[in-house]
Structures are given as C-alpha cells and as structure tokens.
C-alpha cells in the first residue's frame with residue numbers, strides 16, 4: 001500500500017515537473033519562431049508543436065493530479081482552474097490555426113488567441129508553481145525517469161508528424177502554411193491585403209502635404225520621395241498568422257543615408273513605435289510609398305512604411321516620420337516591441 005502511494009506521488013511530481021519543462025519550451029520556442037522570418041522559424045516550431053502535443057498527452061495523468069488537488073479544501077483552486085482553461089484554449093487555438101480548421105475567433109485570429117491566452121497564463125502558471133510546490137527527490141532523476149520522458153517526447157513528436165501528414169492528406173487549409181505557420185492573404189492584390197498592427201497601435205491619418213520625413217541633415221516632402229522608383233518584391237509575414245507578398249516601390253535606405261558612418265539606423269513612426277537596424281542593412285531596406293503601383297493607404301502605413309525583407313511584420317515600421325543614425329548598437333532594443 002505504501003509503495004503504491006509513493007508511486008502515485010512520484011508519478012504526480014514527475015508529471016508536474018515535465019509540464020513545467022514543456023511549458024517553458026513552448027514559450028521559448030514560440031517567441032524564437034517570432035524572432036525569425038527565415039528558416040530557423042520552422043525548426044523552432046517543430047520543437048514548439050512537439051512540446052504542445054506532449055502537454056496534451058500528459059493530460060490523463062495531470063487530470064488525476066488535478067482531481068486529487070481539487071478534493072483538498074484550500075484556496076487558490078480557481079487560479080489553477082483558470083490556468084487549465086487558458087492552456088487548453090491556447091492549445092485549441094494553436095491546433096485550429098495549424099490545421100486551418102478554425103482561423104478566427106470573432107475579431108481575433110486564432111494565432112492572436114493562441115499567443116494571448118498563453119501570455120495571460122504566465123502569471124497563473126508562476127503562482128501555481130510557487131503555491132503548489134513539488135518536491136523533486138533523488139529517485140526522480142533516475143535513468144528510468146529519463147527513459148519515460150524520452151518515450152513521452154518521442155510519442156509527441158510522432159503524433160505531431162502524423163498530424164502534419166494528415167493535414168496534407170485531407171487537404172485541409174493548414175497544408176498551405178508557410179514555414180512560419182502563416183497563411184497567404186492578398187498577395188499582389190494590395191486592396192485585399194489584411195491590415196494589422198503590433199498590439200494596440202491606432203491607425204494615424206497623415207496629411208500628405210504636411211507630412212515630412214526627417215533624415216540626418218535634411219527633410220523630405222512626400223512629393224520629393226515619390227520621385228524615387230526603387231522596387232522590391234517582398235513578403236510581409238505577420239505574427240498574427242498571415243503573409244502577403246507585394247511589389248513595393250519607394251527609396252532604398254542607402255540612398256537616403258549615403259555617407260553613414262554610425263553603427264545603427266533607427267526607423268521611427270509617428271506613433272512613437274521604432275525599430276533599430278544594423279547600418280550595413282541600409283541597402284536591403286526600402287522606404288515604400290507605393291505597393292502594387294498604388295499609393296499606400298492609411299492602414300498599410302501611408303505616407304511611407306519600411307519594407308524589411310526576411311523579417312517578421314513588426315519590423316516593417318509604418319507611418320515613418322524619421323530615419324536616424326547613431327552609435328547605439330542595433331541589438332540594444334527589446335527583441336519584441338513593448339508598446
């Protein structure tokens with residue numbers, strides 16, 4: 001009887017510790033995938049999805065723990081239940097997005113719900129781990145535990161691979177996702193390209209005659225900028241879950257900053273939003289005033305927006321009013337915008 005009880009406790013603490021590790025992996029790899037607009041995003045998402053599926057596979061064990069915990073008379077149960085609901089909501093929205101079966105929840109995309117629920121779960125998860133502390137004993141770190149963990153992860157990886165094959169075999173919309181997980185929308189059709197902004201930026205409306213762009217040593221009117229005809233075909237891949245390829249027209253930043261000696265370029269929006277780039281990138285960045293031959297509209301950044309190929313959408317600063325140069329290192333900024 002005593003061994004059975006010890007066995008149950010051990011399995012309980014192992015499940016909880018495994019969940020902690022998997023949640024940490026899911027958070028880390030989710031953000032890592034957002035940090036890349038190139039191939040490493042896929043690698044990160046494979047680990048991410050495997051972690052997410054492993055959390056689901058642990059559900060039968062965790063529900064036994066939860067039932068036992070709920071039977072105890074103590075405070076804080078609603079916080080634990082809230083955590084459960086948010087994690088399940090995040091996983092459901094993640095799967096809805098990846099399969100393509102559910103791509104929106106009212107005004108929000110599944111990807112926004114997915115990340116939003118995960119962010120909302122953070123304080124509850126921290127509280128939960130502190131309030132429902134588990135004791136890890138030496139026996140938990142055995143070879144057997146390691147083997148069990150590997151089997152669970154292997155099962156999750158196989159389930160994820162099988163789901164990806166199934167999505168393609170059943171020709172679900174998810175089969176057409178880009179390597180970042182995003183769906184195509186409005187490519188080469190500026191009029192139907194979705195509008196999205198980081199978090200809660202409202203769309204500012206600029207008077208084209210009053211608007212100016214400030215660069216080191218001079219100001220440009222929109223009319224002056226419109227005389228440039230540098231073109232670039234580039235894909236905006238939004239962290240909200242869509243991508244759109246357009247032909248962008250405007251002026252390359254190395255033309256606006258011909259004798260740059262400083263180490264970084266700061267592109268500033270009229271909303272105060274800004275992103276910093278390495279000086280060496282000036283030749284591959286475009287300040288666009290048009291897409292698909294038509295002027296930008298307010299939602300897409302009129303009068304001028306940045307085009308930053310191979311970078312996720314939040315680098316493509318809209319409503320640009322200033323391009324500055326200085327010696328602050330380009331990496332001296334939050335990896336993701338905070339406003």
Ligand code: HEM
Pocket residue numbers: 016017019020021023055065066067068069070072076077080081083084085087128129132133134
């Ligand atoms: C996917 C993430 C998780 C969810 C959804 C979840 C949910 C729950 C729920 C609903 C309960 C029962 C109510 C309660 O006792 O407050 C519970 C209990 C518990 N959880 Fe979690 N939990 C998660 C992760 C974790 C982690 C990472 C740990 C620790 C590392 C942990 C440790 C515990 C402990 C020790 C109990 C109490 C069990 C008992 O009293 O017998 N949980 N959890």
Ligand code: HEM
Pocket residue numbers: 023026027030031033034045048049051052053055087090091094095097098099114115118119121160163177180181182
């Ligand atoms: C509670 C934490 C999280 C869990 C458990 C989780 C789990 C999942 C799951 C199960 C999927 C579906 C994978 C599939 O079968 O294709 C998914 C997709 C995705 N998640 Fe998360 N996730 C979490 C947080 C995040 C965060 C914080 C981000 C970004 C900052 C993120 C970004 C993504 C992306 C981009 C996809 C789409 C992948 C694709 O379609 O290929 N996730 N996630």
